[in-house]
Amino acid sequence: MSIKPGFSKDEEQLLKQIAASVIPPSTERSLPGADDEEVFQRLYSNTTDALNSLLNAFHELLESEGGISAASHWKAEKFNDWISNQIESWPAQSHVFFKLFFPLIIRAYYKDERVHKAYNRRPGPPFPEGYELSDEDWGLLEEVRGRPSLYKSCD
Amino acid sequence: MKDVDVLIIGGGASAAAFAWSLADTKMKILCLEQGDWVDHGNYPAMSSDFELRDDFSFDPNIRKSSADYPVNNEDSDIAAANFNGVGGGTILYAAHFPRLHPSDFRVRTLDGVAEDWPIDYETLTPFYELNDRMMGVSGLAGDPAYPPKQAPMPPIPLGKSGSALARAYNKLGWHWWPADCAINTTEYEGRDKCINIGLCGSGCAQGAKGSVDVTYWPEAIRQGVHLKTNCRVQEVTVGPDGMATGVIYFDANGNTHRQSAQMVVVACNGIGTPRLLLNSKSSLFPDGLANRSGLVGKNLMFHPYATVEARFKDALDGSRGPLKGIQSHEFYETDTARGFVRGFSIEMHRGHGPLTTAMIGLLTGRLPMGTNHHEAYSQLADRIMAVAAVCEDLPEESNFVSLDGSLTDGNGIPAPKINYKLGENSRKILGFAEARGRELFEAAGAEEIIRTQSPMPMAGWHNLGTARMGTDPEKSVVNEWGRSHDVKNLFVIDGSLFVTSGGVNPTSTIQALSLYIADSIKTRLSNASLFD
Ligand SMILES: Cc1cc2nc3c(=O)[nH]c(=O)nc-3n(C[C@H](O)[C@H](O)[C@H](O)COP(=O)(O)OP(=O)(O)OC[C@H]3O[C@@H](n4cnc5c(N)ncnc54)[C@H](O)[C@@H]3O)c2cc1C
Numbered sequence: 001m002s003i004k005p006g007f008s009k010d011e012e013q014l015l016k017q018i019a020a021s022v023i024p025p026s027t028e029r030s031l032p033g034a035d036d037e038e039v040f041q042r043l044y045s046n047t048t049d050a051l052n053s054l055l056n057a058f059h060e061l062l063e064s065e066g067g068i069s070a071a072s073h074w075k076a077e078k079f080n081d082w083i084s085n086q087i088e089s090w091p092a093q094s095h096v097f098f099k100l101f102f103p104l105i106i107r108a109y110y111k112d113e114r115v116h117k118a119y120n121r122r123p124g125p126p127f128p129e130g131y132e133l134s135d136e137d138w139g140l141l142e143e144v145r146g147r148p149s150l151y152k153s154c155d
Numbered sequence: 156m157k158d159v160d161v162l163i164i165g166g167g168a169s170a171a172a173f174a175w176s177l178a179d180t181k182m183k184i185l186c187l188e189q190g191d192w193v194d195h196g197n198y199p200a201m202s203s204d205f206e207l208r209d210d211f212s213f214d215p216n217i218r219k220s221s222a223d224y225p226v227n228n229e230d231s232d233i234a235a236a237n238f239n240g241v242g243g244g245t246i247l248y249a250a251h252f253p254r255l256h257p258s259d260f261r262v263r264t265l266d267g268v269a270e271d272w273p274i275d276y277e278t279l280t281p282f283y284e285l286n287d288r289m290m291g292v293s294g295l296a297g298d299p300a301y302p303p304k305q306a307p308m309p310p311i312p313l314g315k316s317g318s319a320l321a322r323a324y325n326k327l328g329w330h331w332w333p334a335d336c337a338i339n340t341t342e343y344e345g346r347d348k349c350i351n352i353g354l355c356g357s358g359c360a361q362g363a364k365g366s367v368d369v370t371y372w373p374e375a376i377r378q379g380v381h382l383k384t385n386c387r388v389q390e391v392t393v394g395p396d397g398m399a400t401g402v403i404y405f406d407a408n409g410n411t412h413r414q415s416a417q418m419v420v421v422a423c424n425g426i427g428t429p430r431l432l433l434n435s436k437s438s439l440f441p442d443g444l445a446n447r448s449g450l451v452g453k454n455l456m457f458h459p460y461a462t463v464e465a466r467f468k469d470a471l472d473g474s475r476g477p478l479k480g481i482q483s484h485e486f487y488e489t490d491t492a493r494g495f496v497r498g499f500s501i502e503m504h505r506g507h508g509p510l511t512t513a514m515i516g517l518l519t520g521r522l523p524m525g526t527n528h529h530e531a532y533s534q535l536a537d538r539i540m541a542v543a544a545v546c547e548d549l550p551e552e553s554n555f556v557s558l559d560g561s562l563t564d565g566n567g568i569p570a571p572k573i574n575y576k577l578g579e580n581s582r583k584i585l586g587f588a589e590a591r592g593r594e595l596f597e598a599a600g601a602e603e604i605i606r607t608q609s610p611m612p613m614a615g616w617h618n619l620g621t622a623r624m625g626t627d628p629e630k631s632v633v634n635e636w637g638r639s640h641d642v643k644n645l646f647v648i649d650g651s652l653f654v655t656s657g658g659v660n661p662t663s664t665i666q667a668l669s670l671y672i673a674d675s676i677k678t679r680l681s682n683a684s685l686f687d
Binding site: 013023110 | 206247261299300315332470476512514528
């Protein structure tokens with residue numbers, strides 16, 4: 001089922017395939033890929049304003065590759081090379097779709113609590129728990145204490 | 156409301172301090188603020204969307220709330236930033252709370268540029284002290300960069316980021332000191348201490364940051380000051396005798412009202428104030444109110460920021476903890492060997508949240524998409540720190556706020572246009588400061604510099620100089636205690652007053668000035684010389 005109007009099932013599948021290539025899952029780090037359902041839902045809901053532009057750009061991209069059927073056929077064979085090219089040429093030479101897609105998928109991905117956890121950040125809103133901040137070594141200030149005045153006296 | 160004694164326009168940093176100070180006169184004081192009280196329960200820190208909230212952006216052109224007015228930045232090297240609502244800019248400010256230096260008040264005498272202020276550091280000292288107590292300031296006595304001073308609370312913890320930077324300063328032999336910050340490090344005056352949420356810049360959900368909606372306003376209101384929200388002032392009106400008679404304002408429903416007053420006090424900030432005065436035209440003041448000098452809106456100063464961001468090998472604090480921690484004034488005073496006059500302070504910017512880190516990684520080419528993505532992100536997470544040089548900007552008449560010919564706010568009132576180009580001296584300071592930032596991070600053992608911005612284009616959050624104070628009516632808009640030279644019952648009390656910008660964040664000085672003006676008014680009330 002297409003989640004958002006404007007994407008056919010095939011299109012969404014291709015979009016997810018692209019997403020998984022740009023941010024792949026990592027079992028070693030316990031990280032989902034960007035094709036993860038939750039991440040995608042967030043992409044759609046975060047992106048309300050930009051979604052139309054993203055959709056249009058996606059359709060343009062498909063057209064430039066000969067349509068979805070050609071793309072799916074084509075992706076099976078050369079997908080990895082094609083996506084690597086797009087990644088390497090980002091942002092200057094890449095298709096406008098990728099210019100839009102990369103920041104948007106990052107916004108959706110790095111809000112994910114599983115991602116936060118994997119990087120030692122407590123998931124959820126910062127308030128009310130807050131965080132610890134170490135007080136470290138105030139002895140470092142000894143070098144500065146007692147230095148002559150730095151300010152100009154104007155008397 | 157019937158005639159009031161004192162009508163304050165704007166409910167931000169300066170207005171709140173002023174209203175509180177004047178409240179003990181038992182005069183009838185009314186403040187009209189175009190925005191509303193901010194609901195602390197709606198601050199970004201309360202939601203997991205905390206890095207994605209445009210409604211707390213510092214850019215009014217992005218925020219676009221009904222309280223905001225648009226700003227045309229097309230002809231400016233730096234875009235204006237603000238917050239419109241009870242608290243004004245203090246809702247979003249980082250609460251870095253340094254004072255000016257004594258030399259800042261004597262720039263003409265010492266360096267032969269700009270003008271001297273009509274007051275000096277000593278005049279403001281008691282008001283700085285009072286303001287530190289009211290706002291709740293943390294810091295440490297003994298800073299060699301300042302005459303003796305004592306903050307009411309101990310400093311913000313160094314954290315890993317502060318320590319890394321402190322070691323680098325020591326290696327270079329440069330000055331550093333814990334920054335004065337209006338952030339509670341202990342419970343203070345009924346407000347909790349900071350719990351290191353790290354989102355000072357989008358409103359403090361804990362209430363540990365001294366924004367004036369939690370410091371001065373509750374006290375002022377308790378003492379009888381009346382604060383009316385969602386009231387946008389269109390113009391200040393004048394009578395045939397050239398005295399201000401009150402204002403015309405829009406309420407939340409777009410209806411206009413007149414409010415009369417014995418005394419009108421403008422506190423709309425360095426952009427909002429000239430905008431209002433320029434919009435207040437009459438046959439007596441065809442070029443805008445209080446503008447016989449032609450200087451209303453002129454001499455706009457920002458602090459151009461030079462920022463340097465670096466990546467470290469080991470994890471630092473990330474966004475945990477207040478944005479600011481320690482600062483350096485090593486390059487604050489003029490040293491002509493550097494090729495420019497005046498100088499800058501260096502602030503620490505602690506670090507970023509997960510999403511901001513990824514975006515910076517993407518934009519700086521440090522976060523490749525594809526197979527190496529996660530490895531690259533792990534090299535960035537909690538490992539980015541920035542320093543920002545807050546550079547002194549000299550007043551130049553060619554930098555000014557004017558009224559836009561076509562852009563208006565929701566009530567059809569002409570919006571401000573910023574006309575601002577970096578001056579020669581500011582450019583030189585920026586270049587020098589950026590080089591020092593690089594040197595500092597090299598000494599700190601950073602792996603690499605990942606980004607520099609000089610000037611930081613979005614950093615127009617210190618809006619200064621556009622209705623400056625002075626004794627000469629040809630060279631200033633208001634006198635040495637904030638009263639308009641042209642209109643004897645009209646006062647300006649906000650950042651517009653600044654004669655020079657200094658090289659530190661201005662709010663501590665803005666509020667000390669407004670307390671000093673309130674005090675001057677009280678003295679003149681008692682000897683009946685207020686409107687002489
Ligand atoms: C993101 C950010 C970070 C900052 N960080 C720091 C910092 O760390 N340290 C520091 O010292 N400073 C900082 N500042 C600057 C600080 O917020 C300002 O210096 C301070 O708030 C200025 O005080 P003010 O009284 O001049 O104006 P403001 O506090 O801006 O108040 C002006 C008020 O007037 C109201 N107003 C304007 N026009 C009208 C009208 N026509 N009718 C009715 N009401 C009107 C506005 O809604 C606003 O509430 C920061 C600002 C921003 C935006």
